[in-house]
Amino acid sequence: MIEIKDIEKLAELSRLELTSAEKEGLRQDIDSILGYVDQIKKVVVSSGEPEAGLLLNVMREDTNPNESGKETEVLLAEVPVREGQYVKVKKILQ
Numbered sequence: 697m698i699e700i701k702d703i704e705k706l707a708e709l710s711r712l713e714l715t716s717a718e719k720e721g722l723r724q725d726i727d728s729i730l731g732y733v734d735q736i737k738k739v740v741v742s743s744g745e746p747e748a749g750l751l752l753n754v755m756r757e758d759t760n761p762n763e764s765g766k767e768t769e770v771l772l773a774e775v776p777v778r779e780g781q782y783v784k785v786k787k788i789l790q
Contacts, residue, residue, distance in 0.1 A: 698726050 703719045703726070714722070768781065777784040 698723055698730065 700719055700723060703714070703722050706722075707714045707719070772778050772781065772783070775783045
């Protein structure tokens with residue numbers, strides 16, 4: 697459980713001025729967050745490894761790829777302005 701003095705130290709390090717009500721609210725919020733993190737730490741997947749089963753590759757085999765460049769001209773014909781094989785857009789960075 698986090699204490700008010702911990703909140704005051706964090707506020708000092710962050711250069712924040714907090715009222716008593718704000719300190720109490722932050723204390724409760726941080727306690728709630730830390731309690732949730734504790735719950736997550738206790739979760740064990742069926743294999744016994746915490747990370748096991750969380751990653752799954754959902755990529756499919758590309759069995760029928762398109763011929764490279766086959767649709768390029770069709771797509772470029774639809775753009776308002778182009779330069780050769782490129783779509784020309786307004787410069788947004790200076």
